[in-house]
Amino acid sequence: MTVPGFGGSAMRILWFSPAVAATAYWVAAPVGAETTKSFQVSAQIVAGCIVVANGQGSWGAIDLGSVAGTAGASAQGSLISTAGAGVSIECTPGLSATLAIDTGDHPAGSQRRLGLMGGTATIPYQLYVDGAATAFAGSTPLSFTAGPRLVPIRAVATLAAPAAAGRYTDTVRVTLSW
Structure with missing residues (x-):
């Protein structure tokens, strides 16, 4: 069967046209239906603190400088850390924490030496500690709002009697608990 005026080629066009159309339909159509699913993302925030340190396990140093070894001589200095003049502590807002400092390596009772x-x-x-006018003896409560809090620590040494010349040192351990 031919269509007049097409010289026999119309049959081939009609014969292949449905096959081409069906192939185009199946290639363009999705194989499966679309589905939408969901998942949840959550986090549990717990109370906690971080302390800015110099990366070597130390919070800095207090250098009292040089002083004559005579009775009554006095020296003082502040903790200088990577955060500035003090220890930088950041805790969960609203958290109450306690800062404790031991008596160091050379105590006499509760007296640091x-x-x-x-x-x-x-x-x-x-x-x-923290601008107090009285010497720190044990621990002090701290409260936190958003952001880091700089806790200044100052040391004062007064010679009650003449002292031998040389370098005097101590190491104290600081504990932050919440």
Whole structure:
């Protein structure tokens, strides 16, 4: 069967046209239906704190400088850390925490003392925390709002008697608990 005027080629066009149309339909149509699913994302925020340190396990140093070894001589200095003059602590907003400082490596009872390197002589000193006017004795409560809080720590040493010349040091351990 031919269509007049097409010289026999019309049959082939009609014969292949449905096959081409069906193939185009199946290629363009999706194989499966679209579905929408969901999943949840959540996080549990727990109370906690971080302390800015210099990356070497130390919060900084207090250098009392040089002073004459005569009775009544006094020296003082502040903790200088990577955060500035003090320890930078950031806690969950609204958290109540406690900062405790031990009596160091050379105590006499509850009195902190600097020890002469290579010797046995000591010099008593006091720590003052967070701007307090009285010496720090044990622990102090701290409260936190959003953002880091700089806690200044100051040391004062006064010679009650003449002291031997040399370098005096102490190491204290600080505990932050919540």
